[in-house]
Amino acid sequence: MSDAKSRLVAPETARRLGTMELRARTIVEGAFAGRHRSAFHGSSVEFAEHKEYSPGDEPRHIDWRAVGRTDRHLVKRFEDETELTAYLCLDRSGSMSYGGGAVTKLEYAATLLAALAWLLGRQRDRVGLMVSGGGGPDAWIPPRGRAGHVGELLGELEQAVAGGARGATTLAPALERVGELARRRSLVIVATDLLEAEPGPLACLRQLRARGHDVTLLHVLDRDELELPFEEMCEFRSLEDERRMLVDPRAIRATYLERLRQFLDAARRGCEEGDVEYRLVPTDAPLDIALADALGDRARRRRVGR
Amino acid sequence: MGFLAPLMLLGLLGAAAPIVIHLHGRRRARVRPFATIDFLLGSDRRQARRFLLRDRLLLAARVLACVAMALVLAKPFLSCRAVGVAVERGPQAVALVLDDSFAMGYRLDGESLFDRAKQRALAVLRSVGPEADVALVLASDGAPPALELSRSQLKVADAIRAARPSHRPADMAVALGRAQALVGSSPHVARRVYLFSALSAGAFTTAEAAVLANVELRLVDVAEGTPLANVAIVGVRAEREPDLGARGVRVTAELVNHAAVAVVDRGVSLSVDGKVLARGVVSLPAGERAEKRFSVTLPGTGRAQQVVVELDHDALELDDRRWLSVEVADEVRTLLVNGDPRTIEHEDELHYLATALRPGDLGDSRIALTILAPDALAAARLEEQDVVVLANVAHLDEKAVAALARWVGQGGGLFITLGDASRADAWDGAMAALLPQGLHAPRLAAPGATGAERAARAERIGRFEAAHPIFAGLGRDGAGLLEARFHRIFLLDPVAGGDRRTLARFASGAPALVEAPLGKGRRLLFTSTIDRDWNDLPIHAAYLPFVQQAVRYLSRTPPPGEAQATLVGRTQDLAVLPGDRRVEVTAPDGQKTVFEGRRLEGRTRVPFVGTRLPGAYRVVAVDADGVSRPRSSSDFAVNIDPVGSDVRRAEAARLPQSANPTVTSALGQSVPTRRVDLWHGVAAALLLFLLGEALLTRRL
Incomplete structure (x- = not known):
C-alpha cells in the first residue's frame, strides 16, 4: 500500500461531504486510488466461484473464458476468497x-x-x-x-x-x-x-x-x-x-x-x-x-x- | 504602633489586587469537557493538592508582598518604654552616676534593680561614641571618689560590670557633686550626667533637691515607674526579762512598711546562732510603723549573744534582717574587798555577806565571789568583775581609787558598807570620788545603854522604797527589814541636789542606803556594817534578798540593746584593756582585722572602720602571755542604715535638677519612651515574600 498516492482525506474534509455513503466512497477511493488488488483477498489454487470484477480485484484473476462466454468481466474466486x-x-x-x-x-x-x-x-x-x-x-x-x-x-x-x-x-x-x-x-x-x-x-x-x-x-x-x-x-x-x-x-x-x-x-x-x-x-x-x-x-x- | 506616613497605608488596598486577579482568573478558567479525566484525577490528586497549596501560597506571598510594600512606605514604628534615655553621640563629657545603694538590690521581675542600672549604663556607654570622655561615679554613702574622665571606655565598662551593690544608703548629693565636678572640668561643651537609680525616697533625703549647673542631667528610672514596696526592720533593742531568769531578754524589733498597701501577717522570727527561738507574724498598715516583741531565754552560757531578727523576705532582702549583740549577766561576778578580816569565821566582816550571796557555796544564786584584801585591789582585773563590794575598808591608795572610779564610770557597780575601820576623813579625802555622799561621823543609837534598853533604843529602818528593785522582793512589810536593830550608823554630810537617791532611811531620818550614779555605773552606800558588828540585820530574813538584789542591781552590764550595734560604714570603737597585746575583729564573712603593736600602745580605745558588711562582729583579745580570750563584751553588731529602706519613689521636688534652663533634662519623665522603627524588618519581609513568589512561580 502506498500512502503517497492517497489523496489524504482530512476529517474536516470528509465532514463537509453530505452523506455517510459519500464520505465512505471518497475515503475508499482515496485509499485505493491506482490499486487493483482487493484488500481482503488472498490467493489459492482451489477455485470456488466467479464474481464480477470490481476495482481492486487482481486483473490477473479475470477469467477470460468466462468473459468470452458471458461477455462480462468475471473474476475467479478461490476458497479463501469466498464471502x-x-x-x-x-x-x-x-x-x-x-x-x-x-x-x-x-x-x-x-x-x-x-x-x-x-x-x-x-x-x-x-x-x-x-x-x-x-x-x-x-x-x-x-x-x-x-x-x-x-x-x-x-x-x-x-x-x-x-x-x-x-x-x-x-x-x-x-x-x-x-x-x-x-x-x-x-x-x-x-x-x-x-x-x-x-x-x-x-x-x-x-x-x-x-x-x-x-x-x-x-x-x-x-x-x-x-x-x-x-x-x-x-x-x-x-x-x-x-x-x-x-x-x-x-x-x-x-x-x-x-x-x-x-x-x-x-x-x-x-x-x-x-x-x-x-x-x-x-x-x-x-x-x-x-x-x-x-x-x-x-x-x-x-x-x-x- | 504608629506610622510616620500613615497615608501610605492606603497602599494596603493594593493587597486586594492579587486576590481579585486570583478570583478573576478562577472565573475565567475554561470549562473543558474531557474524556481522559481519569488520568487527570487519578494521576494528579496529590499533585493537584500540591498545586492548590502552591497556588494559595503564591496568592499569600503576593498579598503579603503588597501589604509589606504599603507598610514599608508608611514607615511603622513602635513606642516602647525606653531601656535608657536618648543618647547623643559625639564629643562630650559624660558622668555615669550609678546608684549602688543597698536598696538597688530590690528584685523586680526576676532581676535586681542594680543589674538593670548596670545594663542601662552600659547601653549609654556604648552609644556615646568614642569621642566622649566618660567617668563612673558610685552613689552610695562612703563610696570612693570617681576617677578622672577617661576616653578608655573599656575600663569604664569593666568598672560598671565589676560594680556590686553596697550595704549602704545612697548619698546622692555627694555623688552628683562629684559628677558635676568631673564633667565641669572637661573642655567639652556638651556635659552630661546620667543618673541610673530607682529614684527612691531613701536615696534623696535632703530637704532641697540638688541643682547641677551647666550640666545636662538625665535621670534613668530603672524601676520604670513601677511602684516598689518594702517592709524593713529599722531597729532592734533588748531589755532584761526578769521573769525568764538571768538569761531572759525581751527583744523589740521596729518595723516599717514602705509601701502603699498594707502588709498582713508577715512572718518574723528571732534566732540565735542560726537557731530560731521565736516566730510570729506582724501586720502593718501602709506607710506605718509597728513593733514586734519577743521574750526569750537565750541559750548557752556565754555572756554575749548575737541575736538576729528576721522578716520573711520580700523583694529587698537586705533590710529584712537585723543583728543585735545582747550581753546577758550569766553570773554576777562580785569582788568582795574585806576591810576587817578575822580569823574567827563568824567575826569576819564578810562572813554573813558571802554566806548570803552564795548560800551553801552553791551556784543557785548565780553570783560568783572573789575576795580580796584592800591592798590587792590595785592589781585586780576589774574588767572581769560586775560588782565590787568595799566592806568596811579603811583606806585605798590613789591608784586603786582611780581604777575603781574609772571602772564604775564604764558601768561597774560599787557597794560600800561601813564599820569600825571606816574613817570619815579617809573616805572624804582620797576616796571621796567613790562615795555617793560624804561621810560625817559614826553615831551610836543609844550611847551608854546596855541590855534591853540598848535594844529598845536602837535605830530601825523607818522607810524604804518598796518599788525599788533592791526591795521589790521584800513586800510591803519588808520581810523583817524593819525589825532589824541598828546600834551604830554613820551619819552623812548633808548635800543638796544631785542625782543621788536615798533608798532607805532610819526612823531618825538618817540615810540608811544611798544610791548615786557614776558615769555608766552605779554606787550604793550602806551607812552601817554588812555584818553584825553594828546591827542585827544579817540574822533577819530580809538580809539575804537585800544583799543579793543589791548586788544584782549593781551588776555591771551595759543596757542591752543597740549600744553594741552600729551601722555599715560607721566607726566602732573597741576597748583596749591594760595587758592587751593584740585585738582581733572577725567580720561576718570571716575576714579578720588585727590591732597590735603601736596601734594599741598607750590607748584605751581603737577605732575599727571595717564595718562594710551587716552582721555580727566578734572580738578576741590576746594578752602578754599569748593567751587568746574571746571578749564578748566588745562584740558588736553592724546593721544597714534604715534610711535607705524607703524604696517608694521620691517626691519630684526632691529629685535633682539642672540649673541651666537651656539644656534639656529628663526630669519629670518617669518612663521615657523610645521609637523603634519597624520598616527595616518589614522591608526584609517584603524581600522574602518576593523571593518566595519568584520561587513558587519558577516551580510552576
Missing part, C-alpha cells in the same frame, strides 16, 4: 463525543467504519454493525450481503453520529453479543477509545480472536487527549459522569502524559498478547490513511483466523 463476514463495532459512549479538532471521536470512528463497510459491501462481503451506547448494545444490524444492505448500515452509522455519544462505556456486552452471533470465522473491527473503567473490552477482543475471528482494534483518540496541549487554567469535566477538576494543565502535563503512555502501552500489549490487531488512530489523521493503515496487514493475511 467474508465482517462485524463492525462502534463505541458510542459519552467519552467518544470529545472532539478537540474538526470532528469528534464518534464522528471519526463512524466515518472510518462506514468506509470499511462500503469497501466490504462493494466486495459483496457480508457486513454487520453493532453500535454500543451507554448500557450495552444500542443498535444491531446483522451481516448480509444483499444489495442495499450497506446503505442501511451507513444510514445507521449516520444516525448514531447524529444521535451523539452518551452514557458510560460498556463495550464488553456488545462484543460478547458479536461473539455469540458470529458463527463463521469473521472479521471483527472495533472502533473505540477504550476509556472504560473495566478491562472488559480487551478481554472480549482476545476471546473473539481465540475463537478464530480476525480482530482489529481501532483505538480512536483525540490529539488533545494524546498531548494535553492546553496552556490556560481549565476546569475539566467528565463526559460520562459529574466529575470535574480545576487545574493548570501545565502543572500536570508530564504526569498526565506518563499515565497516558502507560494506558496506551497496556492497550497495545493487551492486543499483541491476544493476537489482536491494534491501531492507534488519532482523529486528526487523514481518514484514507487511517483506513489504509487499518487494513495494513490484512492483505498479507491469507486467511481469516488462525
Whole structure:
C-alpha cells in the first residue's frame, strides 16, 4: 500500500461531504486510488466461484473464458476468497463525543467504519454493525450481503453520529453479543477509545480472536487527549459522569502524559498478547490513511483466523 | 504602633489586587469537557493538592508582598518604654552616676534593680561614641571618689560590670557633686550626667533637691515607674526579762512598711546562732510603723549573744534582717574587798555577806565571789568583775581609787558598807570620788545603854522604797527589814541636789542606803556594817534578798540593746584593756582585722572602720602571755542604715535638677519612651515574600 498516492482525506474534509455513503466512497477511493488488488483477498489454487470484477480485484484473476462466454468481466474466486463476514463495532459512549479538532471521536470512528463497510459491501462481503451506547448494545444490524444492505448500515452509522455519544462505556456486552452471533470465522473491527473503567473490552477482543475471528482494534483518540496541549487554567469535566477538576494543565502535563503512555502501552500489549490487531488512530489523521493503515496487514493475511 | 506616613497605608488596598486577579482568573478558567479525566484525577490528586497549596501560597506571598510594600512606605514604628534615655553621640563629657545603694538590690521581675542600672549604663556607654570622655561615679554613702574622665571606655565598662551593690544608703548629693565636678572640668561643651537609680525616697533625703549647673542631667528610672514596696526592720533593742531568769531578754524589733498597701501577717522570727527561738507574724498598715516583741531565754552560757531578727523576705532582702549583740549577766561576778578580816569565821566582816550571796557555796544564786584584801585591789582585773563590794575598808591608795572610779564610770557597780575601820576623813579625802555622799561621823543609837534598853533604843529602818528593785522582793512589810536593830550608823554630810537617791532611811531620818550614779555605773552606800558588828540585820530574813538584789542591781552590764550595734560604714570603737597585746575583729564573712603593736600602745580605745558588711562582729583579745580570750563584751553588731529602706519613689521636688534652663533634662519623665522603627524588618519581609513568589512561580 502506498500512502503517497492517497489523496489524504482530512476529517474536516470528509465532514463537509453530505452523506455517510459519500464520505465512505471518497475515503475508499482515496485509499485505493491506482490499486487493483482487493484488500481482503488472498490467493489459492482451489477455485470456488466467479464474481464480477470490481476495482481492486487482481486483473490477473479475470477469467477470460468466462468473459468470452458471458461477455462480462468475471473474476475467479478461490476458497479463501469466498464471502467474508465482517462485524463492525462502534463505541458510542459519552467519552467518544470529545472532539478537540474538526470532528469528534464518534464522528471519526463512524466515518472510518462506514468506509470499511462500503469497501466490504462493494466486495459483496457480508457486513454487520453493532453500535454500543451507554448500557450495552444500542443498535444491531446483522451481516448480509444483499444489495442495499450497506446503505442501511451507513444510514445507521449516520444516525448514531447524529444521535451523539452518551452514557458510560460498556463495550464488553456488545462484543460478547458479536461473539455469540458470529458463527463463521469473521472479521471483527472495533472502533473505540477504550476509556472504560473495566478491562472488559480487551478481554472480549482476545476471546473473539481465540475463537478464530480476525480482530482489529481501532483505538480512536483525540490529539488533545494524546498531548494535553492546553496552556490556560481549565476546569475539566467528565463526559460520562459529574466529575470535574480545576487545574493548570501545565502543572500536570508530564504526569498526565506518563499515565497516558502507560494506558496506551497496556492497550497495545493487551492486543499483541491476544493476537489482536491494534491501531492507534488519532482523529486528526487523514481518514484514507487511517483506513489504509487499518487494513495494513490484512492483505498479507491469507486467511481469516488462525 | 504608629506610622510616620500613615497615608501610605492606603497602599494596603493594593493587597486586594492579587486576590481579585486570583478570583478573576478562577472565573475565567475554561470549562473543558474531557474524556481522559481519569488520568487527570487519578494521576494528579496529590499533585493537584500540591498545586492548590502552591497556588494559595503564591496568592499569600503576593498579598503579603503588597501589604509589606504599603507598610514599608508608611514607615511603622513602635513606642516602647525606653531601656535608657536618648543618647547623643559625639564629643562630650559624660558622668555615669550609678546608684549602688543597698536598696538597688530590690528584685523586680526576676532581676535586681542594680543589674538593670548596670545594663542601662552600659547601653549609654556604648552609644556615646568614642569621642566622649566618660567617668563612673558610685552613689552610695562612703563610696570612693570617681576617677578622672577617661576616653578608655573599656575600663569604664569593666568598672560598671565589676560594680556590686553596697550595704549602704545612697548619698546622692555627694555623688552628683562629684559628677558635676568631673564633667565641669572637661573642655567639652556638651556635659552630661546620667543618673541610673530607682529614684527612691531613701536615696534623696535632703530637704532641697540638688541643682547641677551647666550640666545636662538625665535621670534613668530603672524601676520604670513601677511602684516598689518594702517592709524593713529599722531597729532592734533588748531589755532584761526578769521573769525568764538571768538569761531572759525581751527583744523589740521596729518595723516599717514602705509601701502603699498594707502588709498582713508577715512572718518574723528571732534566732540565735542560726537557731530560731521565736516566730510570729506582724501586720502593718501602709506607710506605718509597728513593733514586734519577743521574750526569750537565750541559750548557752556565754555572756554575749548575737541575736538576729528576721522578716520573711520580700523583694529587698537586705533590710529584712537585723543583728543585735545582747550581753546577758550569766553570773554576777562580785569582788568582795574585806576591810576587817578575822580569823574567827563568824567575826569576819564578810562572813554573813558571802554566806548570803552564795548560800551553801552553791551556784543557785548565780553570783560568783572573789575576795580580796584592800591592798590587792590595785592589781585586780576589774574588767572581769560586775560588782565590787568595799566592806568596811579603811583606806585605798590613789591608784586603786582611780581604777575603781574609772571602772564604775564604764558601768561597774560599787557597794560600800561601813564599820569600825571606816574613817570619815579617809573616805572624804582620797576616796571621796567613790562615795555617793560624804561621810560625817559614826553615831551610836543609844550611847551608854546596855541590855534591853540598848535594844529598845536602837535605830530601825523607818522607810524604804518598796518599788525599788533592791526591795521589790521584800513586800510591803519588808520581810523583817524593819525589825532589824541598828546600834551604830554613820551619819552623812548633808548635800543638796544631785542625782543621788536615798533608798532607805532610819526612823531618825538618817540615810540608811544611798544610791548615786557614776558615769555608766552605779554606787550604793550602806551607812552601817554588812555584818553584825553594828546591827542585827544579817540574822533577819530580809538580809539575804537585800544583799543579793543589791548586788544584782549593781551588776555591771551595759543596757542591752543597740549600744553594741552600729551601722555599715560607721566607726566602732573597741576597748583596749591594760595587758592587751593584740585585738582581733572577725567580720561576718570571716575576714579578720588585727590591732597590735603601736596601734594599741598607750590607748584605751581603737577605732575599727571595717564595718562594710551587716552582721555580727566578734572580738578576741590576746594578752602578754599569748593567751587568746574571746571578749564578748566588745562584740558588736553592724546593721544597714534604715534610711535607705524607703524604696517608694521620691517626691519630684526632691529629685535633682539642672540649673541651666537651656539644656534639656529628663526630669519629670518617669518612663521615657523610645521609637523603634519597624520598616527595616518589614522591608526584609517584603524581600522574602518576593523571593518566595519568584520561587513558587519558577516551580510552576
